[in-house]
Amino acid sequence: MSADDVKKLAMPIGDAMFTQRSVRRLKPDPVPMELIHLILEAAVKAPNGGNRQPGRFLVVTDRAKIKEFGTLYHEAWWAKRKEEQGWTKKADIPADDKNYQSSSGLAEEIGDVPAVFFAFTVPGGGASSILPACQNLMLAAHALGLGSVPTTLHPTVMDRFREMFAVPKDATFHFCIPVGYPRVELKPSVRRPTAETCFLDRWDGKVPWA
Amino acid sequence: MSADDVKKLAMPIGDAMFTQRSVRRLKPDPVPMELIHLILEAAVKAPNGGNRQPGRFLVVTDRAKIKEFGTLYHEAWWAKRKEEQGWTKKADIPADDKNYQSSSGLAEEIGDVPAVFFAFTVPGGGASSILPACQNLMLAAHALGLGSVPTTLHPTVMDRFREMFAVPKDATFHFCIPVGYPRVELKPSVRRPTAETCFLDRWDGKVPWA
Numbered sequence: 001m002s003a004d005d006v007k008k009l010a011m012p013i014g015d016a017m018f019t020q021r022s023v024r025r026l027k028p029d030p031v032p033m034e035l036i037h038l039i040l041e042a043a044v045k046a047p048n049g050g051n052r053q054p055g056r057f058l059v060v061t062d063r064a065k066i067k068e069f070g071t072l073y074h075e076a077w078w079a080k081r082k083e084e085q086g087w088t089k090k091a092d093i094p095a096d097d098k099n100y101q102s103s104s105g106l107a108e109e110i111g112d113v114p115a116v117f118f119a120f121t122v123p124g125g126g127a128s129s130i131l132p133a134c135q136n137l138m139l140a141a142h143a144l145g146l147g148s149v150p151t152t153l154h155p156t157v158m159d160r161f162r163e164m165f166a167v168p169k170d171a172t173f174h175f176c177i178p179v180g181y182p183r184v185e186l187k188p189s190v191r192r193p194t195a196e197t198c199f200l201d202r203w204d205g206k207v208p209w210a
Numbered sequence: 211m212s213a214d215d216v217k218k219l220a221m222p223i224g225d226a227m228f229t230q231r232s233v234r235r236l237k238p239d240p241v242p243m244e245l246i247h248l249i250l251e252a253a254v255k256a257p258n259g260g261n262r263q264p265g266r267f268l269v270v271t272d273r274a275k276i277k278e279f280g281t282l283y284h285e286a287w288w289a290k291r292k293e294e295q296g297w298t299k300k301a302d303i304p305a306d307d308k309n310y311q312s313s314s315g316l317a318e319e320i321g322d323v324p325a326v327f328f329a330f331t332v333p334g335g336g337a338s339s340i341l342p343a344c345q346n347l348m349l350a351a352h353a354l355g356l357g358s359v360p361t362t363l364h365p366t367v368m369d370r371f372r373e374m375f376a377v378p379k380d381a382t383f384h385f386c387i388p389v390g391y392p393r394v395e396l397k398p399s400v401r402r403p404t405a406e407t408c409f410l411d412r413w414d415g416k417v418p419w420a
Contacts, residue, residue, distance in 0.1 A: 001419075006224040006225070006228055007222075007224065008224065009222060009223045009224025009225075009227065010222045010223075010224065011222065011223050012217075012219060012220045012221065012222060012223070013219045013220075013221050013222070013223045013226045013349060013350065013353045014216040014217065014218065014219025014220065014252065014350075014353075015216070015219075016223045017219065017252045017255050017256075017346050017349075017350065018216055018251075018252070018255055020255060020256070020257070022257050033418055037404070037417070037418075037419050040404050040408045040417075041228075041404055042224065042227045042228070044401050044402075044404055044407060044408075045227050045228055045230060045399060045401065046227075046230070046345055047230070047232050047345075047348065047359065047360050050309055050310075051309060051399075051400070051401075053401065053402055053407060055407065056407055056408070056409070057404075057407065057408045057409070058408075058409045058410075058411075058412070058413060058415075059408065059409070059410055059411075059417075060410075060411050061410070061411065062411045065411055065412075099260055099261060100260075127337040127338065127341060128337065128341060128360065128362070128384070128385065131337060131338060131341035131342055131345070132341055132342070132344060132345035132348075132360070133345075134342060135256055135257075135341070135342035135343075135345040135346060136227055136345060136349075138257065138342075139223060139227075139346075139349075140223065140224075140227065143223045143224075149257065150257050150338065150342070152338070165411075165412050165413055166412045166413040166414065167413045168413060171413070174338070175338065189255060189261075190261070191254050191255065191261075191263065192254075192263055194247070194250050194251055194254055194267075197254060197263060197265060197266055197267065198250045198254075198266070198267045198268075198269065199266070199267070199268045199269070200268075200269055200270075200271070201268075201269075201270050201271065201272045201275060201375075202268070202275075202375050202376045203268060203375055203376040203377045203378065203381070204376065205268075207247070207250075207269075208243055208247075209211075209247050
């Protein structure tokens, strides 16, 4: 990692944050290992509790392993749908629910993505010591023209997942983040107005821009 | 929020990520409300589960309220030290433990900082739907020349904290982030080599740059 590598992350931070999208349709084209390295260096710079650095990233680029993992991911995704929505097949997903339509597509295709990042913590810290790093990871990927989306797994597959990647029992899983070049044009994300989700001085206190 | 506002976040994202520091010594000078607004707009752009947007930010700029909160924060900080390290007074903190020396200073001074952001979720999502936004918040602050540090509270003060800011029972607290102009020069953060914390294809699998 040289200063020249960091210069590849040239996108103004405002552009990066305001244009970041969750990208679920990724090309199979490989992600160069030097970009994976740069993304991980950027990720670990995020703050973590007491700088104890309990965060661990496992990046998988082995095509056969990703294919094998894809089957597990598909099973986990449908286990969550059954549990949360009662859905058991594609026809159960409302046609106008773009989010789940799109993520069901990812569940079918994730075996073909070029890279999957898994975020963990080992004892010494939890979510608050790894999720900020995951956001750095996704923003850095976006600034390099790569798409990503934070996803989770489901208890039903966790034993097999740990076995597949030799993940020790005391490591806590947080995020599964597929990364690749987008197959779609990125549209701006849609959020509720901050005047509805942000407060001044007390809960429900109106912000001046409301 | 206009495109001109976003242009204030001009810092290249690599510079922002690689120079971000946890800043615990902040000037009392006020943070302009338009920067607070910009920071919050950037924050909510981070991904969240299913775009259900359970994240809530409460920003406090009222000096009297921050002063009152400062007393609670000090109590919470020492409650954590007693619990985690058995420390009950400043002399118990090892002189060479820069992290805790510095954060004990923040515990004394937080009542004088110009702005404190509190991050919550309401039912519909948890840490994974708000901590990425907190990282956007801190990176955006840094790109605007503002320092910040993610901190937590302690169960012993939570009832009084909720009462102080009228926080409803079903809102989950995640982070307390004081923000202000740094009183110190920022040195680069120190991290273990990524070759020790990042793996390829399997747990403990060596990355090519190791």
